[in-house]
Amino acid sequence: AQTVTQSQPEMSVQEAETVTLSCTYDTSESDYYLFWYKQPPSRQMILVIRQEAYKQQNATENRFSVNFQKAAKSFSLKISDSQLGDAAMYFCAYHTDKLIFGTGTRLQVFP
């Protein structure tokens, strides 16, 4: 069975600094996508970034980038130049025929 593990229940970062959120997954599939979703206090789930397993190049979206290590089944999210608005729960998710979520990491951003 596919599983997604986020081993950091909480993280904190100073404004303007960089933080990395960890995610590992377990699968026997070769074709899949990985996603990071952000859930602010409003509860709305927002897609941050996605990565196709076949692409070796790491995805980037403005201040957000991933470090995708397929052999290690690792998919970490790096947030550069952190802003107060980045404070939220972050969920890693794995997608083949269904979307499977990790348990989330709560990110606090301090001024």
Place this chain on the structure above:
Amino acid sequence: NAGVTQTPKFRVLKTGQSMTLLCAQDMNHEYMYWYRQDPGMGLRLIHYSVGEGTTAKGEVPDGYNVSRLKKQNFLLGLESAAPSQTSVYFCASSPASGRYNEQFFGPGTRLTVL
């Protein structure tokens, strides 16, 4: 476009009562999903639909029923609510089930069963 909307936003039920949560999307998406979110457990799939008139079970379907009579609507029913069903419920939709496709989420419904 409103995207994905959910009705109601909050609800309190007594054990044994029934209710229906409504999800509506205006993006003409084929696929729709119902998840529940519990503390420390992430989102878990309850039921999903691959098109009008079709439904299928997800990871945690027991105690819930769903219907997709119209493409834009996906209803989640609780026939006899139990305290274990206290949770935040999210509806989502996507153009298809392709691995690339982003799921678009509604704002959630917080349900408390006393």
